[in-house]
Amino acid sequence: MGNIRILTLKFRNQLRPDEIKWFRGAVIHASDKDNVLFHNHTEENYRYAYPLIQYKLIHRCAAILCVEEGVEAIGHFFSGYTDRVRIGERELRLEIDYLRPAVFSLETTECPVRYRLRRWLPLNRENYQTYRTLERGDQRIHFLQKILVGNILSCLKGLNIYSDEKITCRIQKITRMYTIPNKNINLLAFDLIFTANLSLPPYIGLGKNASINCGIVTLAHKD
Structure with missing residues (x-):
């Protein structure tokens, strides 16, 4: 890539x-x-x-x-x-x-790489309402996975990196959910473990407020 x-x-x-x-x-x-x-x-x-x-x-x-x-x-x-x-x-x-x-080197990988994502803010006003309507946990995970892929693709585009291969993500575990104040409102934040078929730089930011300590990616060690 x-x-x-x-x-x-x-x-x-x-x-x-x-x-x-x-x-x-x-x-x-x-x-x-x-x-x-x-x-x-x-x-x-x-x-x-x-x-x-x-x-x-x-x-x-x-x-x-x-x-x-x-x-x-x-x-x-x-x-x-x-x-x-x-x-x-x-x-x-x-x-x-x-x-x-x-x-x-940003490259797609044959084997999924396991990452930790902290202080991730995937939900804006519109998709938060959609998220709330999803009653089953697997539906919410699938919804968040699509947003995460979108965040990664936005990051790659911003770095002028383009892939001929499909980027896939799988959220393995949500370890924490909490709120982060942002412009007088509280946004729902997630700490989680996910895998992706892509090498990502340590401490790179994904999603909303990536410039100020949100959406921080690091490698996740196996439990």
């Missing part, structure tokens, strides 16, 4: 999930505010393409995942880098843990 460039910047500073928005703001303040990749907002409206700079927690610590053009863009952050930032009401001194560039 194709290769993509990735750069993972992890800090030693632990944050709460609700502090990611302030961490994002601090990075935007320290970088090129005119570069839409940092904030996904344009003068007219909003950049609806796949986010190429993603703010998240890795092992509970602040991190930035840069993909493709986002790898070059992060240089603006370092050009004005200051280790003193404000996260909400507290001042924080950022300590870099590691900076890892990589080239990842």
Whole structure:
């Protein structure tokens, strides 16, 4: 299918999930505010393409995942880098843990790969109503699987990666369901285990709010 460039910047500073928005703001303040990749907002409206700079927690610590053009863009952050930032009401001194560039090969696989997906937000207002009408658990799983495939295809399209083979997913287990506040409403979030016939980069984001610590993909170890 194709290769993509990735750069993972992890800090030693632990944050709460609700502090990611302030961490994002601090990075935007320290970088090129005119570069839409940092904030996904344009003068007219909003950049609806796949986010190429993603703010998240890795092992509970602040991190930035840069993909493709986002790898070059992060240089603006370092050009004005200051280790003193404000996260909400507290001042924080950022300590870099590691900076890892990589080239990842996105390929379909003969054997399904097992993944963990955390803080996934598959349901908007319309499909939430559809989800609620499904009474059987297997119907809901099938419905979520279709959304997950759509999220993966949207990610690939945003990275200019196209597959001649059909992408398939199977949700093996939903480990947790809870709500995440978003713009004054609560969205239903899922933690789950799924398999897919595709290699996915670690910590890549899928679905809604992928740029701010949602829909995080990692390999799942067998129980």
